[in-house]
Amino acid sequence: MFRDLKTYITQKTNLQASDIDFICGHFTTQKTKRNQILINYYDICEDYYFINKGAIRLFTVNKEGLETSRYFAFENMFCTALPSFIDQQPALEYLQTIEASDLLIISRNDFYTLVNTYSEFDKIYREILELGFITAQKRIYGFQGFDALEKVQWLIQNQPNLLLRVSNKMAASYLGISPSTLSRVKKKL
Amino acid sequence: MFRDLKTYITQKTNLQASDIDFICGHFTTQKTKRNQILINYYDICEDYYFINKGAIRLFTVNKEGLETSRYFAFENMFCTALPSFIDQQPALEYLQTIEASDLLIISRNDFYTLVNTYSEFDKIYREILELGFITAQKRIYGFQGFDALEKVQWLIQNQPNLLLRVSNKMAASYLGISPSTLSRVKKKL
């Protein structure tokens, strides 16, 4: 149950097995169906999720009812509506499993307690933030001035899983292009 | 000289004056002219900058020689080419003062030493990362599916300083629109 999380923590820290067990003890499990909503638009995010199996999408819906996908997370990744988790403001976005998934869940309180208790766990959080920051940066900069074809090529380079695991529609809304354009571009590759 | 930095740290931590003095002792000062390059494209970023006075732009130049602006920082903000600072890879971007500026500089080594020595300083770094992450997110999501007018309105809402402090050209390259379009859009506001 905690096998993958233990591996994850072991790889990233020097914590002892007993500490890792203690940390894992703060997580509960949840099995979800496909397309199950974990966080709603006006929810204040209270949990951090670790994906044992499955995939999570972060997306929002604009006033015209159009969905835009913000982020996708897969196995062995931590994922949540981080701005809301940090600031405790309404998420203004949805968190949704897009495949039947096995999740490990830790509450915000427990998470920050661990961060403040174990400097090694703090390092994990720091790494998540650093990585999240870099990923977000790359995405901004990768897309700046790119046309549709270049965006798709960038995606294949930088997140090759994504096009294989999610629908064209979702990928298109992640790239900020229309599904038709994505369809046309794919033929040119 | 360290007045603003001391205020900054005092506001964000519970550190004693003596600790704050010790921390400030790791910073050196630098006065720069307008348009002075702090970090070059292939540099590995070794320093963190705190802006006492002035403004810094993070930008890159694509293969066609076109500049795109990535980030602007002003007084009382920390700023660097963070991905390179974190990973010690070539920056692939430039850091440049866009006004005559007074900077405080701390080396990466000293910075991480402080982060690992003072849990309170670690919190500052964590806040920088959290804030950087949220800002980057907001920028991605704020721009997704926005037309030129909406982008400018977003900018006025979220970073009102920016349009006042930087040239149209730089603002346009930050928004991912052409200077002509920005000029036209501004008339409609």
Add this chain to the structure above:
DNA sequence: AAAAAACGTTGACATAGAACAACATTCAAT
């Protein structure tokens, strides 16, 4: 103060990609 360079504005034109629609295909639930 003069000259040069950079920047901002505006018009005319070109174009990538959105929108819409029709049809084909795949998926998912019973």
Add this chain to the structure above:
DNA sequence: ATTGAATGTTGTTCTATGTCAACGTTTTTT
């Protein structure tokens, strides 16, 4: 296995915005 719904594809049309160029204005340099 069958059926209905969601997704993917492709053609046509339309629009926002880029590009280019000309001109005016501001800034920088000498």
